Amino acid sequence: MTKRSGVEDPRSVARESALTLLYEAESKGVTPRDVVDAQVIPVDQVVRLLVLGVMEHQSEIDASITAHSTGWTIERMPALDRNILRVATFELMQRADVPTAVILDEAVELAKRFSTDDSGRFVNGVLSAIAAEVR
Numbered sequence: 370m371t372k373r374s375g376v377e378d379p380r381s382v383a384r385e386s387a388l389t390l391l392y393e394a395e396s397k398g399v400t401p402r403d404v405v406d407a408q409v410i411p412v413d414q415v416v417r418l419l420v421l422g423v424m425e426h427q428s429e430i431d432a433s434i435t436a437h438s439t440g441w442t443i444e445r446m447p448a449l450d451r452n453i454l455r456v457a458t459f460e461l462m463q464r465a466d467v468p469t470a471v472i473l474d475e476a477v478e479l480a481k482r483f484s485t486d487d488s489g490r491f492v493n494g495v496l497s498a499i500a501a502e503v504r
Contacts, residue, residue, distance in 0.1 A: 380475075391420060400424065433503070450491060461503050473500065
């Protein structure tokens with residue numbers, strides 16, 4: 370998570386929260402909207418945008434991830450990698466206000482922190498290919 374002057378960057382926290390909620394929805398077999406709506410503490414606006422944006426554009430996002438991940442189907446990917454890629458791909462496709470380098474760096478950091486030893490490289494490779502196409 371990116372820190373500036375010892376304080377966590379709110380956008381990094383939002384991406385991590387979005388990842389957590391998407392992972393929870395997938396694990397429970399419910400919609401991301403159901404998970405967002407079930408939170409006791411209201412979900413931050415950026416987190417809501419990311420989670421619901423992924424949900425609304427999931428077929429397009431998954432098609433792009435699949436097209437750029439050689440030898441991997443989306444179903445075969447670790448769930449955390451899959452959801453990290455979904456959040457970042459949504460941002461690459463729908464949030465022109467966020468720099469490409471920031472999206473890639475944050476996604477790779479999440480993959481390194483929460484997933485397998487190889488996930489950082491995998492996420493970076495897939496997202497670099499997607500970014501080259503959509504940005």
